[in-house]
Amino acid sequence: xxxxxxxxxxxxxxxxxxxxxxxxxxxxxxxxxxxxxxxxxxxxxxxxxxxxxxxxxxxxxxxxxxxxxxxxxxxxxxxxxxxxxxxxxxxxxxxxxxxxxxxxxxxxxxxxxxxxxxxxxxxxxxxxxxxxxxxxxx
Numbered sequence: 443x444x445x446x447x448x449x450x451x452x453x454x455x456x457x458x459x460x461x462x463x464x465x466x467x468x469x470x471x472x473x474x475x476x477x478x479x480x481x482x483x484x485x486x487x488x489x490x491x492x493x494x495x496x497x498x499x500x501x502x503x504x505x506x507x508x509x510x511x512x513x514x515x516x517x518x519x520x521x522x523x524x525x526x527x528x529x530x531x532x533x534x535x536x537x538x539x540x541x542x543x544x545x546x547x548x549x550x551x552x553x554x555x556x557x558x559x560x561x562x563x564x565x566x567x568x569x570x571x572x573x574x575x576x577x578x579x580x
Contacts, residue, residue: 450478453479457486458488461507481506482497486508486509488520495507508532513525514526
C-alpha cells in the first residue's frame with residue numbers, strides 16, 4: 443500500500459496483545475514505511491514497561507499509549523485485572539489523537555504535492571524561455 447498509494451495515511455491501533463503486535467511489527471518495518479505511519483494508539487500496552495513507553499526505532503511523538511489506572515498489564519505483568527477490561531471508555535482519546543495525526547499528515551502531503559506542482563510548472567516555464575531565447579538568438 444505504501445508504494446501503490448503514496449498519499450495514503452497509515453494509522454494503527456492495538457489493545458493488549460494487539461498493542462504488543464504493533465510494537466514488534468512497527469519496529470521491524472523499513473524506515474520508508476515507518477515514515478508513512480502518522481500515528482499509533484496502544485491501549486493496555488503489554489510492552490509499555492519493557493520498551494520504555496515507546497516503540498523501539500519509531501518516533502515517540504507518533505505514539506499514544508493509553509493505560510488505565512490499576513491496569514497491571516501496563517505495569518509489566520500479564521495479570522489481567524478488571525481495569526484492563528475497561529478501555530472502551532477511553533476509545534475517544536485514541537480517536538482524537540489519530541485524527542490530529544491524520545490532519546498533520548494531510549497538511550504535509552498537500553504541501554509536498556503543491557511543491558511538486560510548482561516544480562513542474564517552473565520546469566515548463568524554463569523550457570519555454572529556452573525556446574524563446576533560441577528563437578531570438580537565431
